[in-house]
Amino acid sequence: MTIRYPRPLRPGDTIGVTAPSAGVATPLHRRLLHAADVVRAKGYDVRLGETPTGEGIVSAPADVRAAELTTMLTDPAVRAVVPPWGGELATDLLGRLDWDALAADPTWLVGYSDVSTVQLPLTLRTGVATLHGQNLMDTPYDVPAGLLGWWEVASAAQEGEELVQRSPRRYRSSGWDDYENEPQVSTWTLDAAGSWLRLDGEDPAAPVDVQGRVIGGCLETVSLLAGTPYGDVARFAAEHAPEGLVVYLDILEWDAFAVGRALWAMRHAGWFDAANAVLVSRTHAPDGDGFTQHDAVRDALGDLGIPLLADVECGHVPPYLALVNGALARVQHGPEESAITQRLVP
Template sequence: MRGRLDVAIRDLEALGYEVVVGRCMDGSGHISGPAAERAAELTEMLTDPAIRAAVPPWGGETAIDLLPLLDFERIGRPEPTWVVGYSDMATLITPLTLLTGTATVHGNNVMDTPYRTPEGLLSWLDIVAAAQGGPFTQTPPGRHRSDGFDDYRSHAFVRDFTLDAEGTWTRLDGTGDVDVEGRLIGGCTETLANLAGTPYLDTSSFAAGEPLLVYVEACEDNAFTICRNLHGMRLAGFFDRAAAVLVGRTHAPHGPTLTQHEAVLDALGPLGVPIVADVECGHVAPSLVNGARGRVVHTAARSEIVQTLD
């Protein structure tokens, strides 16, 4: 998929950004280099004042191997550098926010950057260029892709999302309006579940005790696995301070007797907080900022999430 990467880099350069391509770019396997080399390179990028954002080409597979090799105190000391990504990158960006307080963007990666952002949503470029303290609002576009991803090998220049299905947010826990505020934190269920109960996913002291807006999304695991994962995360305390839970729209398969929505409700219904599903996040764009102050509104008349970088 190097052709798609080249297209994305040219698009960024056309916007006036200088793009530095890292050394760990081996595409022959599921990782781009040995863990120690990747950890060292990421640390260099996050402590170099000339680099303002570190964005992976793709979502990754086993980024969990970097966690014990990263010096989070050192990374969190300089002026923060944006870290952007989703899928397995959640294994890095969510702990980075929890351990250092640095905001991170759960959003598009470099290969997705050439897409034209659907109306109502924002790309990671919109987020990192936003003024500090200024709120930005995202609303569901009302249309989404029914399945799968584009093949970048044969369609390196694709710029339009296929939005062939209709749908908006869905409240799972009951009826009535939702209007709730808190600090955003979350990520991909399949990857974060492996950190449950460890210091890397400890929300107990995050954001000085403020209520949290916790978001989760599934990539590909079936409903039974997602149900078990969410139960485990809840038992480990990840949702203890949740004022509401946002659940990303997913193409992951249902089980024969359990849908993805039912899996979420089974695991998280006991929290007793609003649960809003089919939100566009993670494997379905747009961008949510870990650490941002958020307000979620979901009524019969409107659905929106407002984020403020403060």
């Protein structure tokens, strides 16, 4: 089997906005509408569903969310679906989705956080590429030099084209912008310096240069799919990735002990058997008592004999890489530069 990519976005295409997990509370609707206007300004039509303005832990009952997501992903006029953001309980959709129908005419499913709870199974089960990048509410931000916006990746995604991103080596040290009072904020506050770090026991300055198929998502959600039909990474690697894998993980809020347990569970389920490298996000999540987030990665994965890179821009700490699940990637890291080059090849 080979990886299948949705066709590139073209001017005038429709972008669907649905909320498979959490909706946007009323005080933040101005940000939601502004983000939709920003997408329109990029040359696309926007179809705003009923769920994005839903209140509560989830935007609507599971059947309603599943139906709206399915409608948008299977409508030939909709060429990308970009939820406003993640949430907590997208996992309740997994048994309600017709995966073959979603894969029949592939559409870009874009986002991160709890959106990856649906993205990962879509790629693992069907071989259809998905795009782990900014959510809709992040779209108004200027993309830092060296990175790509989701719309740039989805519109430039010609087969075989190289999509190169380089770490800006700056990040946001804390907090979030006030969307209620500043709904049009468009500049990230990247007030701290920091580069990727090697955690695999090799010389920290030793260069990394590896390749593999990209796969991953938000640790707090996708780790719970390990060992289920929706998180069979080992099967995906056997069917789609003879080159091996580049596994990336976004750590949101679990403390270091929980992260360590999750990584061990994923390891037991075969997530890293075909990995050529593991990328772990920069995180503001807490350490444990004498046990750091980096210790958790070293404890669970340190003896795999592959590069382990931490503080990568693949998590909830801005800014964000745009990573295509299923793409063939080359990861390079050294004292002067850290980069990932993705090619959208079958």
